[in-house]
Amino acid sequence: MAKLSLFDRRRRRVRTALKARAGGRPRLSVHRSGRHIxxxxxxxxxxxTIxxxxxLTKGSKGPGATCDAAALVGxxxxxxxxxxxxxxxxxxxxGFLFHGRVKALADAAREGGLEF
Structure with a gap:
């Protein structure tokens, strides 16, 4: 068995905890790359997918690798x-840390009316 990277270990840990508390609710999945979110x-x-x-979707403005762009996506x-x-x-x-762009997206989604 190959040794997992820290990212993969975090991803597995997050997904396991998520399944335990999902309770039939849909999942808001986030992927962050170097240029986009x-x-x-x-x-x-x-x-x-709901x-x-x-x-990259229509209506997004400016570069995608900023907290402001992530907030707009949220x-x-x-x-x-x-x-x-x-x-x-x-x-x-x-496997992404809840910091920076990921946190900005989550906060904007909460302000937009999603509960999590």
Whole structure:
């Protein structure tokens, strides 16, 4: 068995804790790259994406690797989720630390009306 990277260990730990407390709620999954940030709300029971937003979608302005851009993605995602009738989610940060762009996205999604 190969040794896991710290990122992969964090991802497994987060996902395990997330499954334990999900309670049938959809999952808000975040992926952060060097240039962009992506977020989607996924219904794991059906295996379908309910809503998604990223710095690559239409209407996003400026560079994608900033906290302001991440906050705009969070706000956009919250609006899309509310339009589909989703208000409560569980936050899946993957193996990313809850800091900087990931935190900005989460805070904006909360301000937009999502509960987690």
């Amino acid at each position: 992506y977020a989607q709300i996924i219904d794991d029971a059906e295996g379908k 809503a998604s937003a990223s710095t 706000k956009t995602l919250a609006e899309a989720a509310k339009a589909k009738g989703v208000t409560a989610v569980v936050f899946d940060r993957g």
